[in-house]
Amino acid sequence: MLNKKIKLIYNPAAGDKSFNSYLDLFLKHFQAAGYKVDIFRSMEPGDFGEALKDIDNNFEAVIVAGGDGSASEMLDLLQKKGIDLPLGIIPAGTANDFASFLGMTQNIEKSIKRILDWNIREIDVGKVNDRYFLNVCVGGIISQIAHGTETDMKNRLGKAAYYLQGLKELPNIKPMNLKIECSEKVIEGDFLGFFVFNSKDAGGFKNIAKLASIDDGLFDLLAVKTGNILKLSSAAADLFNGKDIKNDNLIYLQDNYLKITMLNKTKEEHCDIDGEKGPAFPLEIKLIPSAQKVFTA
Numbered sequence: 001m002l003n004k005k006i007k008l009i010y011n012p013a014a015g016d017k018s019f020n021s022y023l024d025l026f027l028k029h030f031q032a033a034g035y036k037v038d039i040f041r042s043m044e045p046g047d048f049g050e051a052l053k054d055i056d057n058n059f060e061a062v063i064v065a066g067g068d069g070s071a072s073e074m075l076d077l078l079q080k081k082g083i084d085l086p087l088g089i090i091p092a093g094t095a096n097d098f099a100s101f102l103g104m105t106q107n108i109e110k111s112i113k114r115i116l117d118w119n120i121r122e123i124d125v126g127k128v129n130d131r132y133f134l135n136v137c138v139g140g141i142i143s144q145i146a147h148g149t150e151t152d153m154k155n156r157l158g159k160a161a162y163y164l165q166g167l168k169e170l171p172n173i174k175p176m177n178l179k180i181e182c183s184e185k186v187i188e189g190d191f192l193g194f195f196v197f198n199s200k201d202a203g204g205f206k207n208i209a210k211l212a213s214i215d216d217g218l219f220d221l222l223a224v225k226t227g228n229i230l231k232l233s234s235a236a237a238d239l240f241n242g243k244d245i246k247n248d249n250l251i252y253l254q255d256n257y258l259k260i261t262m263l264n265k266t267k268e269e270h271c272d273i274d275g276e277k278g279p280a281f282p283l284e285i286k287l288i289p290s291a292q293k294v295f296t297a
Ligand SMILES: Nc1ncnc2c1ncn2[C@@H]1O[C@H](COP(=O)(O)OP(=O)(O)OP(=O)(O)O)[C@@H](O)[C@H]1O
Pocket: 011, 012, 013, 014, 015, 016, 042, 043, 044, 045, 046, 066, 067, 068, 069, 070, 071, 092, 093, 094, 095, 096, 097, 154, 274, 275, 276
């Protein structure tokens, strides 16, 4: 008898748009394990909330099939609605940073089976202004690259799309004059951009934030000051290759609270969270410890 219930929410537009072809496989494995699957297909961006309207005590988990944007949107909704259910992420997007960080694989069937192993872990989540995030909050050149990359190009070229867009954006880099307030100090200066990590990975790269841990109660801030572009690009190469970085223009610190104000703002500037457009500056970024249960490998 199917006496346990789970909710599956899928984004048909994520990644190569192929998750719909795995629905039968998903039902096969979950039903065999005794779960009734309640399925919601998102019809347009922003309608995931509709899927959670009938969540009651009979549900044991919420599983989202999509990329980092979909996972992040689900997390935001679960937190805001106070739904204390474990979140499973089937990596059906382009970068899938967070799902891979949790040990899911691009092989959808393996990921389904990994969720059914029911390993659940409590993780920290970030909140920037009124929006929760899972993985990373970024500003500056990095978010210009993410926003400037067209969805179609992302879907066709995957990670390569970001590099191509990055090259296109280089001549347009406009430094940001930032005030970064954390628990113990205030830093002011001209920056190209910053990352506030909750986990270690971003943009398809592994281990950028070496010291970051998803349950240490701390963010890892990596901020890039303006400086000699050659030195910075060699530091960036080291960073993306997972090596240690030694460069006066890079700031790395850990904290559970950050306020980032853009002092030279001429128009509304937004950050980027988990690969999608996030709130506008100034940003108040708080860490909420052990706030979300997630499925891990
Ligand atoms: N039915 C839909 N049609 C079009 N877009 C949708 C639909 N449902 C959700 N979306 C939007 O799709 C966008 C991209 O989704 P998502 O981030 O999950 O995939 P991705 O960009 O391919 O992967 P990643 O973020 O891992 O690189 C999100 O902004 C989301 O709001």
